[in-house]
Amino acid sequence: MLAVLGFVAVLALTTGLIHLYLWKRLVRDTTGPGRWRRIGGIAALVLALLVPATLIGTQAGLYWLAWPGYLWLAVMFYLLVVLVVLEVPMLVTRLVLRRRLAAAEPTTAAPEPVLVATAEPTTAAPTTAAPEPVLVGAAGPPEPPATGAVTAADHDPGRRLLLARGAAIFAGLTATGITGYGVRTALGPPRLDRVQIPLAKLPRGMDGLRIATVSDIHLGPLRGRAHTERIVAAINRLDADLVAVVGDLVDGSVAELGPAAAPLRDLRSRYGNFFVTGNHEYYSGVEEWVQEVDRLGLRVLQNQRQEIRARGGVLDLAGVNDLDATGTTGLAAGPDFAAALGDRDQSRPVVLLAHQPLAAVEAAQYGVDLQLSGHTHGGQVVPFNLVVRLAQPVVSGLGEVDGTKVYVTNGAGFWGPPVRVGAEPQISLVELRSA
Structure with missing residues (x-):
């Protein structure tokens, strides 16, 4: 708070x-x-x-x-x-x-006054005083400007x-x-983005493994249960092997938004549904939300990893808490890359779920093959995306940080204004390919 x-x-x-x-x-x-x-x-x-x-x-x-x-x-x-x-x-x-x-202002100098004598009368008039001379051109009341004259004033x-x-x-x-x-655009249905990402260590039998990835659903005062239902239906149509929800699910407490999040229990995949915390969970009662999401059937990876055995191969799926929780302890502890990625079989490929793309800077030190993230909203509104680039190494789509591939999805919701310009809401289907 x-x-x-x-x-x-x-x-x-x-x-x-x-x-x-x-x-x-x-x-x-x-x-x-x-x-x-x-x-x-x-x-x-x-x-x-x-x-x-x-x-x-x-x-x-x-x-x-x-x-x-x-x-x-x-x-x-x-x-x-x-x-x-x-x-x-x-x-x-x-x-x-x-x-x-x-x-347009006049530049001609004003004429000098000229002394002009009046004409003498034809008949003598001794009792009449001589007329005074008249100054022509002397300063006097200004005449009004001619029609059409232009002055700055x-x-x-x-x-x-x-x-x-x-x-x-x-x-x-x-x-x-x-x-x-x-x-x-913001209130419309999320766009589906399909991306193929080759991983050198991926066993050939796991070639084509598909991970439905969504982030930044942002349930809150402007988006409720119908928003969740639409996202769940869209993900289920993909028939994915794994589902990854990479943070910022909510903007409110379980008491306020529990019913809105309930449709998540209907998510379907072959090998499991997973969740990692985003920064907004830490503003909304992270301990309660971790328990609620787990109750809805999503495995919450809090500085942990999970073996995924599929098609005769093995892949490590790891998750870390959000970077904004750095320094906290307990159930809401900050990210611990060593706990999630240390002491593992280096011959296996590892996919890391981390809310912020910036986490890849440290993840790369542990040899992470691929990191799936959100957080940026793709910038949400142009030209704000230019500011986001100053804080995050990848704003949208596929990039690389120190040898680690980073894929950033735009998010399916919005934060603050219900507006998206230049960054449509998005659900991503990441297909892993053996190199």
Whole structure:
């Protein structure tokens, strides 16, 4: 819980700064002082508070906050992305307009005043005083500009306002359009990804062994029992030899989500169904979930390995607890690669189940042939996948870390916003081939 609160605090600070920027671009730059600017400021403040309120509220069971809060989080993200991208062309446009307006200003110097005498009268008028001379061209009240005259003072603010409003409308339409597409993708059925991976040590008799792999189901306030049932049905249609659920099954306690996870008991495979913890299990009561998943018929590999005897050959299937549990003890102990992989027959191939791809850095030291992982969601929303690459060696699909092959599945659910852009939900069928 403390980890969640710390994350919420950082997110609240970040979203506060983002909303300040959005207020500047979408409210202050597009309105004048007055009622509409005040309304926009209040809206920006409410939306800024909605994000941390949603994260805290859903933890406390206020699930009605989930849809508006998480949807706004997605729209906010894409508003930020689009507006930041527009900063450069907006700056260039403002500079071009400024130069054009400066060039349109008159450059002719004002004429010097000239002393002109008035004409003398034709008839003498001794009692009439001589007329005063008149200064022509002297400074006086300015004449109104001719029709069509252009001045920076008159027209630059209007053009700035038009430019700001155009950018705001474009950003709003783009952000809501992308979010709508992302919601449809995230709530749609998981895509099936089939991949063949050769292993040098795999016995020829085990050639073609198939492992149905799924991660990041993320049962929670927005996804329930129907989500699990659809995933189980999709996996069972694959007729796999093994099923591997590689972490982040839930975002809530057993009391809240036990019924939603119950369809996992219907998973079918020839040689067993297996599970390893992800970081979100440690936010949701990991001890209870380990027991619940075991009760549903999945073997939980907690820093353990299991011999898989099939088709006359033997393969080691190992599993480690999530990296985020490093330093903990007991049933929720952190990863122990030595316990899971040490003192084994090195002639056998070993497949490691580890939630985070980063685990491959240490797994490679134990000669792991293949690691199956999730955690990244494939980035979930472009361009966030570029940030994920800074933390994980493989974001999606097949990669390699220090000689260990790493396959990362996109996950079948989502975390936070019910949005996926550029990373469809996924169930993977990994087929092992003898090299």
